[in-house]
Amino acid sequence: MKKYILFSVLSLFWAVTNAQIDRTTPPKKGPAPEINLKEPMRFELHNGLKVMVVENHKLPRVNMYLTIDNPPILQGDKAGVSDLTSGMLGKGSTSIPKDDFYEEVDFLGASINIGSQSASANCLSKYFPRILELMADAALNPHFTQEEFEKEKEQLLAGLKNEEKDVSAIATRVQLALAYGKNHPYGEITSEETVNKVSLADVEQFYRNYFVPANAYLVIIGDVDFENTKELVTTNFTPWSKAVPPSFSYSKPTDVQYTQINFVDAPNAVQSEVAVENITELKMKDDDYLHALLANRILGGGSQGRLYLNLREGKGYTYGAFSAIRDNKYSPIRFDAEAQVRNVVTDSAVVEILKEIDKIISEPVTEEELSNVKAEYAGNFVMALENPTTIAAYALNIETEDLPSDFYKTYLERLEAVSIADVQKAAQKHLTTSNARVVVVGKGSDVLKNLEKVTFKGKEVPVFYFDKYANKTEKPKYNAAIPEGMSANAVLEKYIEAIGGKAKLEAVESYAMVAEAEVQGTTLELELKKTSQDQFMQDIKVQGNSMQKQVLDGDTGYMVVQGQRKDLSPEEIAKIKEESAAFPELNYLTAGEVSLEGIEPVGDKKAYKLKITDKKTAFYDTESGLKVQEVSVEEIQGQQMQNIVGFDDYQEVSGIKFPFKLTQSMGPQNFEFTVMELKVNEGVSASDFD
Template sequence: MKNSIIVLSSLFFTFTTMQAQNDRPQPKPGPSPTVNVGKPQKFTLPNGLKVMVVENHKLPRVSFNLSIDNAPFAEGAKKGVDDLTGALIGNGTKTISKEAFNEEVDFMGANINFSANGGYASGLSKYAGRVLELLAQGALEPNFTQAELDKEKAKLIEGLKSGEKSVQNVASRVENVLAFGKNHPAGEFLTEQSINNVSLNDVVQHYNTYFVPENAYLVVIGDVKFADVKAKVEKAFETWDKALAPNLSYNDPKNVQYTQINFVDMPNAVQSNISFVNTVSLKMMDKDFFAAILANQIFGGDFNSYLNMNLREKHGWTYGARSTIKGNKYITKFTASAQVRNAVTDSAVVELMKEVKRIRTEKVTDKVLKDVKAAYIGNFVMQIEKPETVARYALQTETQKLPADFYENYIKSINAVTVDEVMAAAKKYFMADNARIVVVGKGSEVVPALEKTKIPMFFFDKYGNPVEKPVTKKADAKVTVQTIVDNYINAIGGIKAVSEVKTVATFAKGSVQGQVIDFNTKAATKGGFALDMALPAMGMTLVKQRVNDKTAYIEQQGNKKVIEGEDYKLMKSQLHPFAEMYFIDNPAITFTGIEKINDVDAYVIKTPKARFFYDMKTGLKIAVEKEQKQGEKVAKSMLYYADYKDVKGVKYPFKITLEAGMPIELTVSEVKVNEGVTDADFQ
């Protein structure tokens, strides 16, 4: 861990007692600092590629940013073709294999990557010519193959599946669907079917249609000479055939007639995601652009904003609340969002709306505006030193049709914004009377309280389709902890078969951000338990947990925590191969009702620190929600069980999904019953 050293500098002022000096007028504020944004030298190739070169000889490095500024387009039933095309570009070329391409890039210490909208390369200036050649070859001579397409499809689908249980992912998707519509480029979304609809020919046709030079820009920044780089660019890109991508148009989305809550029920949600959303048309050339971005900073754009100070600092409901608005030549959206505990979802909505009305109706103080300007300008000045920022500004100047001195006057434009202009921008762009408040959370816990806010509420599924209000089912009076446990034991093999199980060892594998993960457990009915979660390729153990007849501990990356007392007893019982054996006649364990888990109705049994879910139809355990105290906060995690298979007369889940921050899907390769487990495993 790096140590942070904070150097405190004390400024001492010396005052004179002379009256003449006391009467001396205070100095006037100096002029705004000037910024020198590198001015590009420009030229255009016959095929339409526009090139901008900014010479910067401070460091022996160079970067090339190729960007294709096509109009947005919808992909329809083949949503995903753009993602797949971008993923396949750069996997070698028609003349260089993928391995040889990557090896040469690594040898030069360069960085080259591609997307469906261009590519980026950087490296030492002594390799500038070759880096440019590889960028051009990768972009203009892609080697599309069925094998690589199948790999990229599998990756995309895997990522899609892993995100389906994420409240944040669902919230983002529904936000866009409701704000823009499913047929709008900004509102359509990936599905497994749409990805599978994409063929290799679709990728080739998509590339030929949209990866064209007429709307393309190449920004070169670094230790190069204009004349030299001009000749090299002309040679590298001269074979790119002149073409123009289709310029499709779409109806502008409309905001709702009145503010409303759009609710999505996710029964597995341990907290709610709240988003205040409305579509806006804000261009960087608009006269109120700078007032709008400052209004956003004050409302929710940085840590000291109204929204964050209220929801996080005053009430402690969230780790952070933010808002975003950006200038764009197309319709975009203003959003303000936070993730809060289920119990305070309604209160957070009320407070969010209060802050929206505050920024629209109360003038910000001169001091607050001055402080926000200073912070914003400070960040702008720091960013302007980075080559990638210069490249972005050069590109935006062209694509957004900005004046040549737009960024030179940026600080001046910020400082010129008045208190009245901030309020006017807030009234225009933060639409308190025409907003969607998209809430994704656990309906059974948050809907009754949200209804008391008196804000009209409509219900949608995870894909933005209208649905009826979620109804909590009532269980039959005969359902008890005993009947649920009996059904579960019968479903997995019966009490006789279960009673014969003395030890269970489970071996599973999954992946985390591309890294293979081993997840192995061993358990004994007498109370022993061992868990090892590791990254074998890195030789790293992430989590080690042991429970025996005397004590227990959890070790995470070298930090060991011993579990004792009542916590030890509880842990020992719940880590039994069949924890349900401890449920009967325990007053601390209760049946709480019926809830949906992944669209399945399930009976819920609550223990002191966990909740167990059992499929009402099959009786099988399908999920466990656990609580763990982290300082003053309680963290929740989910385990999902599926694909039950018989091993020596008892059924065990062969698919386990762990959801604690990010979903990890585990596939069980083997379950050993009454073999391969000793007391030494639990030490």
């Protein structure tokens, strides 16, 4: 009986529970949680420096951030002076030599960084007084010397030189210059010419003009005491002389009159850089600020954005496609949607990006899309609150962006209130496909023919041409006429003669090479050995450890990838045999299968294009005869990818010229190898191919 009663009670409980809760309907959202942000304590020095202090005693650490909130600075014909100033700051002071400064900061386990408009430091709280003193001393009393100036100038010029053939760097420079104009701080171009006009006196003057306390904010957060901090800041920053930066005007950026393609020819590009951009005005204090952020997030803010899902997941055009909308209280600002795409789909990618922008303007987003991005923003916001520096950043934004004091306290509430209509209205206000500038940087000989046929919404999209410094130029010319009597064999013979002659090349029985490349601060080492007996060894090492090794010895061979060995297939052996020849051009001469396809630009040079096989093309400088590039097509995960190897900086070894600079590009990966050692007919033994 008791058992029966128990089951009856449980059955009744189950029935009542299910009657009260309908699990097929999601629970209603509760009110947005209230955000309690700790208000920073504030004070201001007589020179205008505003200071905010947030005490947080959870960890014995302190973070310091000095921000000088000046309007954008136009550097003019001395563009680069800001970079040089940043490079020279933070290297000691007039009272502490650079080496002593670095040594003390390192000994205290701290870090100090100073730029032309900012400074920051972090340390253990017990060293806070000294680190604050060092940061203030280095920031307010910099030791500018001619020697350091020359070092920084040399580094800046070297960086600019490296960017000359960097397609991504060219694309970014042109996108900004065309969007804002070269007479705007955000669009001006730093070049070798402008940097060479900068003197040490210009750096000193720039520092005096703009590193001033009128618009300066110092935020200190961590294990500190407010009164003690106030005393330390007053002592160290009161010597900062009161001053206001000079004011000037610059051109206001505007959109183009109609949608157009602005094309920059980059003959060495392995893929096209595509950006669709327009100018808008958005400030953090605007009512539609959050609406615009959510619209951009749905369009292209991440791997779930429409651009990514379309161009990568749907079409396979690219590794990623994204968009960004920015805010700026001083100037109209740029919205852009970007992707790096395969040459063959450049025109299609342009159309798809325009379609996605037009769709978010003309059609409401879905409830699911809006709900997902709201959840993402809310999650990121809540997680960021765990970081004490977030509080400091929020406090600084309220001060500098003229935000209401409860801007962040009501953030989640305002986020939740954004409607589908709000998102569409923001997209209509801040994005456009009627006045969009489409900037394409790519290999014109591959992409321009189709790019000139692009239509959108029934209208032809006109193409205008620019150089890599955003100057308007003429349409590039391709397929120059081949000189009479020139043939594939003539090109090969000219190359063979240029590097040393047939007799010397045939006398080479082996050679060994070691080259290095820097990849994100890590040294990549390439060791290569070849013989005239179909022997080949290539070993790629990272920090001395072999990551990938290929070995061929006649008709057998193997590959080792991260310790895993695999014997080569007959097809792989045949392919490596082609690469194993010390000078494959000797074989091309007798093969009779090589054809001369035309003349194309490669970098700044014109080159004969030789079709070696259906999947391999080689380019030879029309003037010097030297090989400048090889392009091969490989299939990776079902997609055809171009593998491009550039050859430069030819140097003579044993009477033969070898390229000492090898640049390899595949997809988004670029490696620039510098040959460190090269030996002819020595340094190779039979054991290298075991």
